[in-house]
Amino acid sequence: MAADSRSLQVHSHMNGEFARRPDGQVELVAGGYFDQNFWGRQVAYPAYIDALVSAGYRGYMNWEFCHPGLENGKPVGIEYVHNQTQMAFEYVSALRAAAEQKAEAIVAS
Numbered sequence: 001m002a003a004d005s006r007s008l009q010v011h012s013h014m015n016g017e018f019a020r021r022p023d024g025q026v027e028l029v030a031g032g033y034f035d036q037n038f039w040g041r042q043v044a045y046p047a048y049i050d051a052l053v054s055a056g057y058r059g060y061m062n063w064e065f066c067h068p069g070l071e072n073g074k075p076v077g078i079e080y081v082h083n084q085t086q087m088a089f090e091y092v093s094a095l096r097a098a099a100e101q102k103a104e105a106i107v108a109s
Contacts, residue, residue: 011060012052014045015067018087026091034067046095053099054106061096063088 016031017039031043049061065084069076 009052009057009059011062012048012057013062013064014043014088014092015064016043016045016088017084018091020087026087026094028091038067045092046098049092049095050099050102053096053103061092063092 014031016028018026019029020026028042028045030039030041031045032038032041063085065081069080071080
């Protein structure tokens with residue numbers, strides 16, 4: 001899909017919830033459709049972003065918090081969503097930087 005769309009694609013959508021590991025890195029802990037399998041589902045965002053970058057994609061990556069916000073079974077406030085947004089930015093930025101390094105290494109070899 002990524003190779004076929006190349007310059008036609010101008011943004012990419014994703015969702016999920018994230019957690020910060022003790023080492024400070026961000027990891028995906030939930031994603032995809034909001035259903036009974038949301039928590040623990042590992043969407044293949046690393047492979048997807050690798051494919052987009054290797055196909056020459058230079059557009060935007062859009063993340064949204066599009067499900068009920070709960071923590072310990074209780075509704076969360078906007079600060080929770082802001083925190084998730086910051087972690088999503090860090091997660092996607094790291095994936096994109098890694099994908100760009102891979103693509104550059106292939107071109108250089």
